[in-house]
Amino acid sequence: MSRTVLVTGAAGGIGGAIARRFLAEGADVVLSDRSEAACTALREQLQRPEGVAVVAADVADADSARACVRSAGEHFGGLDVLVNAAGLYPSRPLMEMSDAEWRGVLATNLDGPFALSTEFARTLAAEGRPGAVVNVTSTAGERARRGAAHYCTSKAGLTMLTKALALEFAEYRIRANAVAPGFVEVDSEVNPLGADYVRAVQAGRPWPRPGTPDDVAAAAAYLCSADAEWITGTTVTVDGGAGAGNAALPLA
Ligand SMILES: NC(=O)c1ccc[n+]([C@@H]2O[C@H](COP(=O)([O-])OP(=O)(O)OC[C@H]3O[C@@H](n4cnc5c(N)ncnc54)[C@H](O)[C@@H]3O)[C@@H](O)[C@H]2O)c1
Numbered sequence: 001m002s003r004t005v006l007v008t009g010a011a012g013g014i015g016g017a018i019a020r021r022f023l024a025e026g027a028d029v030v031l032s033d034r035s036e037a038a039c040t041a042l043r044e045q046l047q048r049p050e051g052v053a054v055v056a057a058d059v060a061d062a063d064s065a066r067a068c069v070r071s072a073g074e075h076f077g078g079l080d081v082l083v084n085a086a087g088l089y090p091s092r093p094l095m096e097m098s099d100a101e102w103r104g105v106l107a108t109n110l111d112g113p114f115a116l117s118t119e120f121a122r123t124l125a126a127e128g129r130p131g132a133v134v135n136v137t138s139t140a141g142e143r144a145r146r147g148a149a150h151y152c153t154s155k156a157g158l159t160m161l162t163k164a165l166a167l168e169f170a171e172y173r174i175r176a177n178a179v180a181p182g183f184v185e186v187d188s189e190v191n192p193l194g195a196d197y198v199r200a201v202q203a204g205r206p207w208p209r210p211g212t213p214d215d216v217a218a219a220a221a222y223l224c225s226a227d228a229e230w231i232t233g234t235t236v237t238v239d240g241g242a243g244a245g246n247a248a249l250p251l252a
Contacts, residue, residue, distance in 0.1 A: 003027045004076040005224075006069065008059055008116065009086030011038035013186025014136060017213030018083050021221050023048055030072040030079075032057050033086065051076075059086045059112030060104065069119040078129060081224045082120045084113040084158075085136045089191050091147035102150045109154035114161060117176065121169050130173035132224045135162050136216070137178040139239050155180075159235055166233030175232035177223045182239025184211040206247040207240035 005022040009015035010031035019029050019042070028051040031039040036056035043052045053075035057068035073079045088108045092101055117133050124131045140148060141155030158178065165176035183201045202210060219236045222228055237243055 002076075003080040003224075004030065004072075004078065005081040005083065006030045006032060006055075006072040006079055006116075006120075007083045007085055008032045008057070008068075008112070009084075009136075011035060011042055012085065012087075012190065013188055014181065014184065014213045014216050015083070015085035016042060017217040018085055018220050019052075020046065021214070021217035022081070022224075023051060025221060027081070028052070028076040030055055030075055032059075032068050032072065034058050059084075059116060060107035062111065062115040065112055065115035066119040069116055069123060073123060078127060079120060079124065079131065080129070081132050081134070082116060083134045083136070083220055084116055086112060087136065087191075089138075089140075089148065089151045092150070093147055094149050097150065105150035106154050106157075109151070110157045110161065113158055117161075117165050121165070121172065121174050124174055125169075125172040132174065132228075133162075133165060133169075133176040134220045134223050135159075135176070135178045136220075137162070137180045137235060139180050139182045139237060139243055141180065142243070162235065163233045170232060175223075175228070177228075177232060178235040179216055179219045179223065180235050180237045180239070181216045182211060182237070182242045184213055184216060186213060204246035204248040205240045205242045206244060209240070211238065211240050 005027045007015050007019045010019045011033035023029050030053045032055050033039050039054040055068050055071045058064045088105050137158050138155040140152045141159050144152050162178040219238045
């Protein structure tokens with residue numbers, strides 16, 4: 001059965017990989033990001049552009065986020081899956097952080113998924129249509145990182161929001177889960193990372209290769225598959241074992 005998937009942050013590394021993955025599985029995909037041009041450029045590269053639509057939106061603006069869900073639903077006869085992958089992870093020490101920086105990250109990473117998920121659920125519930133939400137959280141939602149208080153807090157909040165969505169949406173047969181990536185390299189203009197940070201974060205990972213956006217996309221696809229029909233309110237961590245312990249420590 002053909003499904004329609006709305007992916008926010010689709011012009012980015014992880015969102016783009018998720019869009020590609022669902023498209024390869026035969027779904028129709030609505031690409032959403034702040035830049036319509038970036039989504040249209042991505043659409044041109046995809047293997048089945050006739051199964052791809054573009055709806056630009058700023059997820060930090062609740063009206064824009066809700067309008068995105070409504071407009072996305074018009075393209076292929078209704079939505080089945082929402083993936084919240086849009087996100088910001090700027091670095092700023094707490095004592096230098098302005099209110100606007102704090103609010104901007106919370107608005108994008110937490111308020112956005114709230115507006116999108118609730119509009120998505122209201123629409124599907126009114127249509128009597130089952131569905132699935134996947135929120136891209138982060139292992140940073142479990143372990144604080146210097147310079148990332150706004151980011152870590154937003155992802156911890158999104159993890160809890162995922163559980164609350166699962167609880168309240170279950171009676172409508174709408175599931176809500178999260179994928180929590182560890183560090184995966186993306187070529188991002190929006191979220192650039194320093195070389196020292198990248199080296200340090202890679203150092204203690206047990207699994208002997210770096211993670212990729214496709215690893216995250218595979219988990220998102222599983223959570224939306226028929227095999228995951230009894231899975232809701234949980235988080236799948238995709239981090240090469242980094243959360244299990246620090247493999248760079250010498251033997252004691
Ligand atoms: N790359 C990693 O190591 C990593 C690890 C854990 C979690 N994540 C999460 O994965 C998601 C994707 O990140 P990525 O690494 O692919 O980064 P990315 O910068 O490549 O992609 C993020 C995308 O979100 C879009 N975006 C930002 N603010 C937006 C807004 N207000 N409205 C609409 N779109 C907006 C950007 O334009 C960009 O295309 C984020 O939620 C991020 O927090 C990434």
